[in-house]
Amino acid sequence: MDTSFFTAHYVLSLTGIWLIYKLFQALYNVSPFHPLSGIPGPKLAAATYLPEFYYDVVKFGCYTKEITKLHKRYGEERAFSYERSTWINSMLSGPIVRINPNEVHCSDIRFADEIYAVGGRKRDKPVHQINGSALGKAGFGTVDHDLHRLRRIPLQKFFSRAMIARLEPDIQVLVQKLCNKLLAQSGDDEAFDITMAYSCFTSDAISGYSFGESFGFLDQKGWYPNFREPTASILRPVFIFRFFPWTKASAGLGKHLVDYMPKDIALLVRTLQIDLPNKVLKAKKDMDAGISYDRPTIFASLLQSDLDILDKEPQRLADEAAAVVGAGTETTSWALSVITYHLLTKPELLGKLTRELNTVVKDPKNLPGWTVLENLPYLGAVIQEGLRLSYGVSSRTARIPTEENLLYRGEWNKKPIQYVIPQGYAVGMSAFVTHHDERAFPDSYVFSPDRWLDENNQRRKDVERSMLAFSKGSRSCLGMK
Ligand code: HEM
Numbered sequence: 399m400d401t402s403f404f405t406a407h408y409v410l411s412l413t414g415i416w417l418i419y420k421l422f423q424a425l426y427n428v429s430p431f432h433p434l435s436g437i438p439g440p441k442l443a444a445a446t447y448l449p450e451f452y453y454d455v456v457k458f459g460c461y462t463k464e465i466t467k468l469h470k471r472y473g474e475e476r477a478f479s480y481e482r483s484t485w486i487n488s489m490l491s492g493p494i495v496r497i498n499p500n501e502v503h504c505s506d507i508r509f510a511d512e513i514y515a516v517g518g519r520k521r522d523k524p525v526h527q528i529n530g531s532a533l534g535k536a537g538f539g540t541v542d543h544d545l546h547r548l549r550r551i552p553l554q555k556f557f558s559r560a561m562i563a564r565l566e567p568d569i570q571v572l573v574q575k576l577c578n579k580l581l582a583q584s585g586d587d588e589a590f591d592i593t594m595a596y597s598c599f600t601s602d603a604i605s606g607y608s609f610g611e612s613f614g615f616l617d618q619k620g621w622y623p624n625f626r627e628p629t630a631s632i633l634r635p636v637f638i639f640r641f642f643p644w645t646k647a648s649a650g651l652g653k654h655l656v657d658y659m660p661k662d663i664a665l666l667v668r669t670l671q672i673d674l675p676n677k678v679l680k681a682k683k684d685m686d687a688g689i690s691y692d693r694p695t696i697f698a699s700l701l702q703s704d705l706d707i708l709d710k711e712p713q714r715l716a717d718e719a720a721a722v723v724g725a726g727t728e729t730t731s732w733a734l735s736v737i738t739y740h741l742l743t744k745p746e747l748l749g750k751l752t753r754e755l756n757t758v759v760k761d762p763k764n765l766p767g768w769t770v771l772e773n774l775p776y777l778g779a780v781i782q783e784g785l786r787l788s789y790g791v792s793s794r795t796a797r798i799p800t801e802e803n804l805l806y807r808g809e810w811n812k813k814p815i816q817y818v819i820p821q822g823y824a825v826g827m828s829a830f831v832t833h834h835d836e837r838a839f840p841d842s843y844v845f846s847p848d849r850w851l852d853e854n855n856q857r858r859k860d861v862e863r864s865m866l867a868f869s870k871g872s873r874s875c876l877g878m879k
Pocket residue numbers: 537538539550604721722725726727729730733785789790791795866867868869872873874875876877878
């Protein structure tokens with residue numbers, strides 16, 4: 399018998415053993431012995447990752463919509479209607495569903511502070527989720543609670559309200575530049591894509607603040623290149639990375655292939671993989687030579703922090719910087735685009751906002767400070783509504799309570815319900831699901847800033863509590879201010 403027979407036999411045996419192992423694993427996952435066995439949800443999702451794979455990888459990023467349906471399906475209860483003399487489905491939606499063998503999804507905002515806890519309550523990020531990020535060494539992509547905390551502290555100082563307040567004059571200069579360019583363009587008859595304009599603006603603002611030098615996208619003629627499309631392109635394989643983490647190695651090859659990529663993707667890859675690591679080295683050199691700057695860059699702040707020496711290694715700091723660019727630019731520019739779209743298509747809302755702004759803006763070329771603007775109720779409401787309908791991170795973001803079980807108590811269909819989410823298992827929420835909870839946001843697809851204000855034109859704290867745009871707790875957005 400030849401060696402190819404033995405090789406085929408060996409491969410088939412290994413495949414068989416693997417399939418039997420997977421079968422037993424699936425049986426255990428749906429058995430009463432599994433710690434999540436008490437949580438409602440489809441059996442196939444409890445047994446395997448196949449439904450998530452199908453909706454997120456094959457149908458590309460559709461599992462969130464499917465999760466919305468699961469909340470509806472597993473919240474329905476049959477009740478007899480005496481009026482209609484028939485059985486009907488009642489109950490709005492089930493608050494807790496099992497969406498894969500090791501993860502639970504929640505649609506009840508009242509439970510958010512338990513999931514995304516603060517203080518000493520430890521919350522890891524699930525490895526399955528982090529696998530999707532090519533920035534494993536950034537705080538954003540850190541699994542372990544304690545390590546994440548250490549990495550977050552210096553960034554938290556860098557993005558504090560006081561530090562951001564010092565940035566205000568620079569932002570005003572950029573806003574003026576943006577407005578001048580938009581006004582100049584509005585004279586032309588040609589339509590243009592406002593999301594590109596905002597992407598240029600947010601990239602310039604964040605790079606100027608974080609790296610001491612702006613990318614300069616607003617200075618170029620027109621709006622291209624910018625990082626909007628390239629960011630979408632490099633985020634596309636996220637779901638494949640999640641299921642096949644070894645494919646992430648391909649992300650590191652980018653810098654060797656820049657000469658063969660489309661111009662804008664090459665620019666982003668060069669910035670993230672070549673320019674940012676070089677900036678770290680320069681910041682280190684400057685620091686060693688005793689050179690300091692009026693306003694520190696993100697790298698100088700991290701290098702001067704109490705982080706472990708290994709955590710100050712150039713590639714990790716470059717990952718941290720790339721995470722800030724990734725997390726901050728497209729979220730913010732998309733929120734601005736959503737707001738712009740709704741204001742331009744609803745002149746009555748634009749009129750109301752303009753009237754309010756006119757009470758404080760005497761000269762459009764000399765805008766009042768944020769301390770004045772933040773007191774305008776309708777402006778605040780427009781921003782909140784834009785954040786709600788732009789979702790920020792629309793897909794789910796989960797946490798693992800590593801040292802405590804979480805107890806969900808609620809009342810559904812006038813009956814008390816209770817679930818225990820055992821420690822070590824992931825539980826998450828999605829802005830897309832939460833922001834369309836009709837109990838908190840009636841007619842949730844309608845852009846309606848008034849929902850954020852009460853009859854006295856004051857902010858409605860109860861509605862604000864239902865918002866998940868910046869996530870919550872110890873890993874919430876650092877750029878919120
Ligand atoms: C409309 C604007 C923004 C929205 C809606 C938003 C939303 C979010 C959300 C939902 C998270 C949590 C993600 C998770 O749980 O995995 C997050 C994290 C983060 N955001 Fe933002 N973000 C915005 C702007 C910014 C800006 C301007 C910056 C910085 C310049 C920034 C930096 C970060 C960082 C560094 C993290 C990771 C925090 C950590 O893991 O400790 N974000 N953001």
